[in-house]
Amino acid sequence: MVQEGNTKASLGKEKIWSRDFLFIWVANFFIFLGFQMTLPTIPLFVKELGGSDQMVGIIVGIFTFSALLIRPYAGHALESKGRGFVYLLGLGIFVISVGAYAFTASLVLLVIIRIVQGIGWGFSTTAGGTVATDLIPPKRRGEGMGYFGLSGNIALAFGPSLGLTLVGIISYSQLFLLCAVFGLFALLFALKIHYRKVNVSPHKTQPARFDVFEKSAIQPAVLLFFITFAFGGIATFLPLHAMERGVEGIQLYFLIFAIFIMISRTFSGQIYDRKGHKYIFLPAAVLIFVSMLLLAWLPSTAILLTAAGCFGLGFGAIQPALQAWAVNKAPSDRKGMANATFFSSFDLGVGIGAILFGQIASWFNYASIYLTAAGSIVISILIYIFVVLKSKKKLV
Secondary structure, three states: OOOOOOEEOOOOEEOOOOHHHHHHHHHHHHHHHHHHHHOOHHHHHHHHOOOOHHHHHHHHHHHHHHHHHHHHHHHHHHHHOOHHHHHHHHHHHHHHHHHHHHHOOOHHHHHHHHHHHHHHHHHHHHHHHHHHHHHOOHHHHHHHHHHHHHHHHHHHHHHHHHHHHHOOOOOHHHHHHHHHHHHHHHHHHHOOOOOOOOOOOOOOOOOOOOOOOOHHHHHHHHHHHHHHHHHHHHHHHHHHHHHHHOOOOHHHHHHHHHHHHHHHHOOHHHHHHHHOHHHOHHHHHHHHHHHHHHHHHOOOHHHHHHHHHHHHHHHHHHHHHHHHHHHHHOOHHHHHHHHHHHHHHHHHHHHHHHHHHHHHHHHOOHHHHHHHHHHHHHHHHHHHHHHHHHHHHHHO
8 A cells, every 4th residue: 555655753844755656757757758759750650641731630639639538537447446457557558559550551540549549648647647646745746746747758858859860760660669668668667556545435426427527626727728739739740840941950859848847847846835836837838938939930940949948947847836736626535536637638738739730730831830829828827817816816
């Protein structure tokens, strides 16, 4: 059974880095590494199979929508069937589906496998975040989720660049099989974790028929939606945009992006724990807004890498702060659903962004994608100022 961590009265701090936290950290690193390697290469693979910009958007978007649809079930299953069952199931589906890309030669089959991969991703990421939440002391949750997020960020530092580099050396089939192997490593580490046992209430109650989200997590989830809407444009179309502009260094973009995420997470989680999201959200959102404008402009590699740094600093601070906010407000028996709600908004933002941006690219150009994304960040800032901050003032 997972231990919550011993309180050290003399230090006033509880331990974050336990054996199980290290295992979930490493497992999360490998699953994200396998995923991040496919992130910039799937659009190129679609193009090689004869797909259009609209098809690129659809194939990226359908993945996130399948993950979105499975997350509410994953949230319930985390509280009824247990953390380990959901996490291992998700990792297993992910490994099989990514490996299946190696044998895909048609767009129709690719769409089907993307749906299956989205299901595995929805199970594994919802469960992984919840397992990490179980292991982190509540008073250090912002800091702990920042450390946990670093596992995905380090994978982001190497994954896209490694994928783009390898695709020029080996075949797509070999690349996808390698990604599946990394997913298998995640599964092996996940098998070593001691998961928190499900607390079954003696008074069994049926969940509400339409219980698909945790209401206490709605505000941070809505804000995340408008942030990750912009992320969909970067993940899907930035390699194509840079290629069209003749700007080199797209591999370096993802590396710089990840490095600045890691830099921001060395201090942003502690700021959240001490000061709250008010000191994180607005500065971080402004940095992401600036990044979108720079990408729309994109005259040179220097601007590309500056945009990467701005986006990395902003996203690295805002994502764990919003997740900690979502989980902290949820009742103890609804942490799984809070994570499901949080990640569902992530999926919805990326999915809608990818599909809409594919259409925008076909109507206008790639630069229009990032101007639209900048508008989405402005909406998130306005919601935060006029809804979140106003509602807090009324409570004072």
